[in-house]
Amino acid sequence: xxxxxxxxxxxxxxxxxxxxxxxxxxxxxxxxxxxxxxxxxxxxxxxxxxxxxxxxxxxxxxxxxxxxxxxxxxxxxxxxxxxxxxxxxxxxxxxxxxxxxxxxxxxxxxxxxxxxxxxxxxxxxxxxxxxxxxxxxxxxxxxxxxxxxxxxxxxxxxxxxxxxxxxxxxxxxxxxxxxxxxxxxxxx
Numbered sequence: 001x002x003x004x005x006x007x008x009x010x011x012x013x014x015x016x017x018x019x020x021x022x023x024x025x026x027x028x029x030x031x032x033x034x035x036x037x038x039x040x041x042x043x044x045x046x047x048x049x050x051x052x053x054x055x056x057x058x059x060x061x062x063x064x065x066x067x068x069x070x071x072x073x074x075x076x077x078x079x080x081x082x083x084x085x086x087x088x089x090x091x092x093x094x095x096x097x098x099x100x101x102x103x104x105x106x107x108x109x110x111x112x113x114x115x116x117x118x119x120x121x122x123x124x125x126x127x128x129x130x131x132x133x134x135x136x137x138x139x140x141x142x143x144x145x146x147x148x149x150x151x152x153x154x155x156x157x158x159x160x161x162x163x164x165x166x167x168x169x170x171x172x173x174x175x176x177x178x179x180x181x182x183x184x185x186x187x188x
Contacts, residue, residue, distance in 0.1 A: 016031075033169070054153075110153075122184065
């Protein structure tokens with residue numbers, strides 16, 4: 001930003017039940033969902049999102065066979081075969097009390113959240129698992145295509161073949177930042 005490079009880490013703090021990042025240069029705290037600094041000298045500065053995906057290693061390796069993987073030989077005595085968050089992922093509830101319970105969907109339902117020109121829409125994975133993808137939809141007058149792979153549960157959106165910066169998150173996180181979101185419903 002502004003010709004300077006910032007290096008980010010995980011702060012261990014939460015904002016609206018979502019982990020805050022910090023930059024090592026100013027120690028400002030950054031919201032992942034808002035894509036901006038929420039405290040510190042950088043407050044209000046916005047990040048430009050980069051495309052990302054949440055998928056399985058099997059699918060990633062198939063699509064990107066030349067990928068290199070970090071070594072687990074880190075110098076730390078940690079068992080990297082054990083997921084420290086497994087019990088959290090399996091639980092249907094958020095660990096910390098929610099200020100306001102999200103309506104209509106289970107709080108830890110995974111959703112693909114799309115934001116376009118101020119309009120927000122959530123695509124629940126429970127619905128995506130049932131319908132044929134890709135399929136077309138409209139958000140704020142934009143014709144978009146929703147993609148979902150059942151095996152890897154990878155979800156993303158495109159507009160005119162350009163990948164959009166969607167957010168895959170739990171419903172309670174998406175809703176806490178976007179309470180005015182609409183929810184995609186299965187067409188009958």
